[in-house]
Amino acid sequence: MTNHPAEMYKYHTWANQTILGRIKELPSSVLSQEVNSSFPTIAHALSHIYAVDKMWYLVLTGTGMKEAFQACMPVNDSRLYSADQYADIFARLSEQYGDWFRSQTDLEQTILLDNPFAGIRQTRLSEIVLHVVNHGTYHRGNISTMLRQLGHASTMNDYALFWYQEPVKSI
Template structure:
């Protein structure tokens, strides 16, 4: 099944990362009054949540997912933007592998959470959640950039569609 929504999410994240590379390097670690204390922390949170939901989509237990998140924290202790970008790229590849292995994104899956209980939903709906979460935080990043005197980068879905249409027209 077409996973264009995932392509959009990965495209938008990379667009933000590319934009940040063109700004002063220290900006990603500058303390701000926002949802997260730095832009890096916002991006890292997005990475963690994408990691959590991939594991949930694969049917991993809550306990195993938490173990994995704790391991991620240890592995990312140096807070490197280059490493975070690579980790996001690799995670995107893992999402592709998982989705490519599904017959249908509208298949039902079950997620068990110790606090929220059992949720029966589709893979697509959970993927939609991942994308919505990313969109929310990309908006946070844009707001912080404006506070710091820099422009954000447009990551609305329609921009992705236009870029994709223009790319396909050039082929």
């Protein structure tokens, strides 16, 4: 039986690798070129995706959301200097998620999520994983738009294309 949250996270990992692969093909300055978009630079967007992925990983592994958010704010505000550096941090975090997935027996179990922006609710682990994937998809779309605004083509990283690709390292 397919573990759909884990499969969607594999897609998320693949899509991050795909967009970063495209960015690696471009001049390194593309990361820091200012653009009038959702984020001032592509590096800002990548840092945001990573910070949110990390925050939710901390929540999934038992850290309160407020504490996880505070721990990841410096990451959100920092910028790396190369697509390779972003690829490295995303790969390490993906490995951590993989370890977490392998340790789970019931992704439909709920935790009490105390979201400082929205309040308290019972939330399934699978919902959190799907949110991580959805959030990344949304902001990879921003990055694709930013690349076009900077005069570069993006690359397709849709879920339907993922179906036809080589599988990423098993989670």
